Amino acid sequence: MIDEKVKKLATAANFGTITTLMRDGSPSTHVMWVDADDEYVLINTEIGRMKYRNVKRDPRVVVTVWDAADPYSYAEVRGEVVDEVRGPQARAHIDALSQKYNGTDFSDDSIQTERVILKIRPLRQRSY
Amino acid sequence: MIDEKVKKLATAANFGTITTLMRDGSPSTHVMWVDADDEYVLINTEIGRMKYRNVKRDPRVVVTVWDAADPYSYAEVRGEVVDEVRGPQARAHIDALSQKYNGTDFSDDSIQTERVILKIRPLRQRSY
Numbered sequence: 001m002i003d004e005k006v007k008k009l010a011t012a013a014n015f016g017t018i019t020t021l022m023r024d025g026s027p028s029t030h031v032m033w034v035d036a037d038d039e040y041v042l043i044n045t046e047i048g049r050m051k052y053r054n055v056k057r058d059p060r061v062v063v064t065v066w067d068a069a070d071p072y073s074y075a076e077v078r079g080e081v082v083d084e085v086r087g088p089q090a091r092a093h094i095d096a097l098s099q100k101y102n103g104t105d106f107s108d109d110s111i112q113t114e115r116v117i118l119k120i121r122p123l124r125q126r127s128y
Numbered sequence: 129m130i131d132e133k134v135k136k137l138a139t140a141a142n143f144g145t146i147t148t149l150m151r152d153g154s155p156s157t158h159v160m161w162v163d164a165d166d167e168y169v170l171i172n173t174e175i176g177r178m179k180y181r182n183v184k185r186d187p188r189v190v191v192t193v194w195d196a197a198d199p200y201s202y203a204e205v206r207g208e209v210v211d212e213v214r215g216p217q218a219r220a221h222i223d224a225l226s227q228k229y230n231g232t233d234f235s236d237d238s239i240q241t242e243r244v245i246l247k248i249r250p251l252r253q254r255s256y
Binding site: 015017019020021025026027028029030031061062063064066069071072074076077112128 | 149154
């Protein structure tokens with residue numbers, strides 16, 4: 001289950017990071033939109049992106065999300081990508097994220113391959 | 129050498145993250161104060177922290193830093209901790225960071241072990 005503070009941070013219009021592991025085991029981190037439901041941290045990316053290829057090879061990730069108004073208030077979630085969702089559901093989810101952050105739907109022109117939702121099961125959650 | 133955009137982001141009062149690798153190779157990420165000089169990204173931590181133990185075992189890290197006013201503008205620096213500085217210089221550096229972010233010196237009461245500056249040599253720098 002997702003901690004209450006993590007869920008609150010991740011479902012508000014706060015930015016976060018996802019870290020994935022490269023083939024040689026070194027980390028790579030990107031600033032991202034974030035989301036969560038009661039069980040998973042949700043990251044919406046594309047199947048053509050390096051971070052997607054990384055998690056297909058090694059599902060271990062870490063997601064941070066900080067309060068946009070107070071970065072000292074943040075959460076770290078270490079976990080694993082245990083499932084993915086493509087198709088209309090992933091396309092609708094990126095619209096919902098775009099509405100959350102920017103107040104508009106996501107442009108088709110911004111999609112190069114296919115959207116995919118990464119479902120991240122938390123193994124360790126810490127809030128600061 | 130540090131890219132101009134990375135240096136500009138890291139020397140302003142912007143927050144960032146550092147990701148280090150746990151013993152099992154999984155990543156851990158924390159939101160941090162950041163700094164840079166012309167050659168290195170600089171992170172000030174304590175020798176008693178997990179992230180310090182992690183980089184002593186595996187020096188590979190990634191640092192991100194985003195514009196506090198516009199998180200879409202951010203940099204990712206993948207690199208290695210190649211040197212460290214302890215003692216008065218590290219203590220003075222955390223005061224300088226505290227002045228940058230909070231406008232006050234850093235409290236001695238907040239130091240549990242010893243401050244240390246991690247000098248991170250960039251291997252790959254990307255700006256978005």
